[in-house]
Amino acid sequence: xxxxxxxxxxxxxxxxxxxxxxxxxxxxxxxxxxxxxxxxxxxxxxxxxxxxxxxxxxxxxxxxxxxxxxxxxxxxxxxxxxxxxxxxxxxxxxxxxxxxxxxxxxxxxxxxxxxxxxxxxxxxxxxxxxxxxxxxxxxxxxxxxxxxxxxxxxxxxxxxxxxxxxxxxxxxxxxxxxxxxxxxxxxxxxxxxxxxxxxxxxxxxxxxxxxxxxxxxxxxxxxxxxxxxxxxxxxxxxxxxxxxxxxxxxxxxxxxxxxxxxxxxxxxxxxxxxxxxxxxxxxxxxxxxxxxxxxxxxxxxxxxxxxxxxxxxxxxxxxxxxxxxxxxxxxxxxxxxxxxxxxxxxxxxxxxxxxxxxxxxxxxxxxxxxxxxxxxxxxxxxxxxxxxxxxxxxxxxxxxxxxxxxxxxxxxxxxxxxxxxxxxxxxxxxxxxxxxxx
Ligand code: SAH
Ligand code: SF4
Numbered sequence: 485x486x487x488x489x490x491x492x493x494x495x496x497x498x499x500x501x502x503x504x505x506x507x508x509x510x511x512x513x514x515x516x517x518x519x520x521x522x523x524x525x526x527x528x529x530x531x532x533x534x535x536x537x538x539x540x541x542x543x544x545x546x547x548x549x550x551x552x553x554x555x556x557x558x559x560x561x562x563x564x565x566x567x568x569x570x571x572x573x574x575x576x577x578x579x580x581x582x583x584x585x586x587x588x589x590x591x592x593x594x595x596x597x598x599x600x601x602x603x604x605x606x607x608x609x610x611x612x613x614x615x616x617x618x619x620x621x622x623x624x625x626x627x628x629x630x631x632x633x634x635x636x637x638x639x640x641x642x643x644x645x646x647x648x649x650x651x652x653x654x655x656x657x658x659x660x661x662x663x664x665x666x667x668x669x670x671x672x673x674x675x676x677x678x679x680x681x682x683x684x685x686x687x688x689x690x691x692x693x694x695x696x697x698x699x700x701x702x703x704x705x706x707x708x709x710x711x712x713x714x715x716x717x718x719x720x721x722x723x724x725x726x727x728x729x730x731x732x733x734x735x736x737x738x739x740x741x742x743x744x745x746x747x748x749x750x751x752x753x754x755x756x757x758x759x760x761x762x763x764x765x766x767x768x769x770x771x772x773x774x775x776x777x778x779x780x781x782x783x784x785x786x787x788x789x790x791x792x793x794x795x796x797x798x799x800x801x802x803x804x805x806x807x808x809x810x811x812x813x814x815x816x817x818x819x820x821x822x823x824x825x826x827x828x829x830x831x832x833x834x835x836x837x838x839x840x841x842x843x844x845x846x847x848x849x850x851x852x853x854x855x856x857x858x859x860x861x862x863x864x865x866x867x868x869x870x871x872x873x874x875x876x877x878x879x880x881x882x883x884x885x886x887x888x889x890x891x892x893x894x895x896x897x898x899x900x901x902x903x904x905x906x907x908x909x910x911x912x913x914x915x916x917x918x919x920x921x922x
Contacts, residue, residue: 485667486552488618489578490517493551494610496581509539513547513585518554520633522812526554530565537568547571547588551578553637557815559597569593576600576623576639579607599639604648615863615898617661619652620644621694622668622675627713629740630751631780633814634669641670643678646689646697657703662898663861664701666694666709672716692720699728705900706730706861706878711778712737715753717762726769733770734804734880737762738778742797743790746783749819756797763801774804774849774879781838782811782831785824791834795841804849804879805911806842810835847910853881857918860885860903862895873897882912889917 493515505511514536519525529550540546549571550562556574563569570588573596577584580596587594602623611617624639625632653664668674675689682688691709699707707730714737725731739759741747747755766773779794798806810831813820858877866872866884873887873895885903888894895901895917903915 485620485669486517486519487612488609488620488667489552489575491609491611491618492578492605492607493517493581496579496607498610499607500582500585509535512545513549515549515551518550518552520553520557520637520814522809523814524812526557529554533566533569537566540568547585549573549585549588551575551581553633556597556637557633560595563593563595571595572597574600574639575637576602579603579605582607602642604644613863614659615661615861616663616665617656618665618667619649619656620668621649621666621691621709622671622673625669626673627670627715627753628751630749630819631783631811631814631817633817636816638669641673641677643673643675643689645678646694649694650698650701653698653701653704657701660703660898662704662900663706663708664698664704666698666707668709669711670713670716671709671711672713672718672721690718690720692718692724695721695724695728695731699730704730706732708732708734708880710736714739714759714762719765722762722765722769725766732878732880733773734776734878735766735773736776736778738807739797740778740780741783741786741790742779742794743786746786746790749785750780750783756793759797760801772879774881775801776805776807776880777803778807778809779838780809780811781834782826784811784819784822784826786811786826795838798838798841798845802849803842803845804881805846806838808835808838808842843910847908850881850908850910850913853877853905853913854908855905857902857904858883858913858915860901860915862897862899862901864897873901875901877913884912884914885917889919893917893919 516529516532518529536548540548547570548568551573552575555572562572571584571594573584577596577600584594584596622641622643624641625635626641672691674691674694678689680688740750744755860875860877860883862873862875866874872884874884877883902918904918905913905915907914
C-alpha cells in the first residue's frame, strides 16, 4: 500500500516536470514516504531526515517533505523536531501533492493531516513495474485491532466505485499491464461504505461483486487481491476465486496468533476454528492454492504455551510463506499501554525460532513444484543474471528461467511462459522455459 502511494506521488511529481535525481543528496526536492507499522520502520525516517536537514541549512532552495503514516502520526510535532521541513502530509493527502507543493512554493510551511475524502486521482502513477500494477480499491480501516496503528493513521474506510476501479484497470491494460493486485488494508470490507442493496436483500457492493465486475478487462491475464481478513472472508469469495479463471490461487490471510485468548485480546473477531474452516474450504475448492499469512509474536501477555500454538498452526497448515513480526508498541493503540509487556529478549528469541520454522515450511511446500510445469508471467530481467527472466507462478512463487528456449525462441517481460521447474529453494524456483502461450 505504501509503495502504491509512492508511485502515485512520483507520478504527480513527474507530471509537474520533476525528474528523478541520481543521488539522494543532490535532489532539489526530497520526499520520504514513511511507514509506522512498527517502531523500527518509524525510526528510519529520522536518520534520513537528519542528513537532509543539514543540507537544507546550506541550500535553502531544497524542498523537504515527509509523507505517509509517520507524517500523519506526528503531524505538527514533526515540524518542531525538524524545523527545516516544508511539508508534512498524511497518506489521505497523497493525491493532493501538487496543491500542497504550490502552497510550499508560495512560502508556507504546510501540515496536511486532517481527515480527508480521497478524491479520484486524475494523474497517472509512475509505476516501477510495466507488467504488474497495484490498484487501490478501499482506503483506510475501520477495525480496531488493539496492536495496530493503521486505523489512526489511514483513517476511515473509503471504497472507490467499481466503475472507477475498472476504468483504471482498462487504462493499465491499454499500457501493456498483464497483472493487477487489488489493494485494501482490509479488502473484505470493500463496499460496506457504499450505498445499495440487491433485490435479495444483500449489500450491492462487495469484494466478490467487484471481482466479477472487473474480471473481463481485456489484456489483464491475472488478478490478485490483498489483504484478506478472516473475520469477513466469505464462502462466496472462495467460490468466485475458484470459478473466475484470472483470479490467482494465492491467498494472503493473516491470522496473527494461533491462540484464541490472544486473538481475543487483539480484538481480531474470529477464532482459530473459523480460520481453519476457511483454509479447509479453500483447499477443498483449490487443492493447490498457496497460502500466506502475517503473525505477531510477543504480544502483551503471550505465554509460552500460547506462542507454541502459533508454531503448531503454522506447522499444521503448511503455509507457503509467513511474514513474522515481534510485537512493537505503537502510539495511540490500546495494547501499548497494557502492563503485561514482554521483554525484548523473549520477543527476539520467539521471532528467531518462528522464522526458522517458517523457512522450513516454505521449503517443504516449495518441494511440490519440482519437475512440474508452471505458468510464469515474465516480469523483468533477473538483475543478477541478464540471460534470465524472472516472474511469478499463479501461486505467487518467484521463478527464474532462461530468456531463450532451447529452440532459440526469445521471451520478453509480459509473456506468459510455461516453465519446467528444475530447482526449488525456500523462497524461489528456477526452471527451463518450454513454449510461449500467447
Ligand atoms: N490489514 C492487514 C495488515 C496490516 S499491517 C491485516 O489486518 O492483517 C501488516 C502486518 O503488520 C499485520 O498483519 C501485523 O502482522 C503486523 N503488525 C501490525 N501492527 C503491529 C505491531 N504493533 N507490532 C508488530 N507487528 C504489527
Ligand atoms: Fe490494522 Fe486490524 Fe485494520 Fe489490519 S484489520 S489494518 S491489523 S486494524
